Amino acid sequence: MTIEAFADTIVPGEKRSPDDRAIAGAAPGGGAVASGAIELLEGPGGGLAPALDGLAVSLNDHATGYAQERGLDLDNDVPPFVALSFADRTALVQLLTAPEHPEKQMWVALALFSNMAFDSAAHLGTVDALAAGHPGLLTIGYFRPDTDGIWRFPQFSYGRQLANLHPNTTTTGSPA
Structure with a gap:
């Protein structure tokens, strides 16, 4: 639950259900967790x-200290990081990933993987991810x-064709 809440802080999404505590519901659609x-x-x-597991323990320790420093009362029914508001989760993550924080590397790594799940579906094949409706992609x-399983792009990404096709390019896009 704690790691889910961290991932949701990096790329927010909507709650899975009204009683979902890990996902703050700070953005519409699927975020890092749904991805x-x-x-x-x-x-x-x-x-x-x-x-x-160790990261979750450490994150909850940081959340407890963060709450104590700010006089926040945390709900004991969920882990401390999960009990923080989305704004406080975000503020804590900003502190943990700041250049001067001694543990920055591990929190940045966790943030990068949370983002990677959303924007590249690195744990899935692209075709399968798209077929399943991957929210990030x-x-x-x-x-x-296309219906034959081949990617074709009717418009050029730079708004213009950058080079002509090689005359020996096959219909599947492979060079001869």
């Missing part, structure tokens, strides 16, 4: 999976492949 941040973080590729306007 698979936890699945990405728990996967072997990023190397953070073994550290997640759809939000950033990632094009779906």
Whole structure:
């Protein structure tokens, strides 16, 4: 729940249900959590999976200290970071990722992976992610492949063609 709340602070989304405490509901649509941040973080590729429990403990310790310094009362029914308002979560994450913070590297890494789940679906194949309606890829306007599974782009990304096709390019786009 704590790591979900952190990911939601990085790329906010809407609550999954009215009683959802990890997701603050600070933005419409799916954010980092709906985009698979936890699945990405728990996967072997990023190397953070073994550290997640420790990161959650440390984040909750920081949240407790943050709340005490500001005279905030936290709800004991959820972890301390989750009990913070979205504005306070954001302020705490800004403190933890500041250049002078001694633990900056681990919090920035956690933030990067949270963002990566949203904007690249790094834990999924692109075709599968789009077929499942991945909120991040759809939000950033990632094009779906044509019905034959091949990506073609009817408009040039720079607004103009940059080069002519090589005369030996096949219909699938591969050079001969």
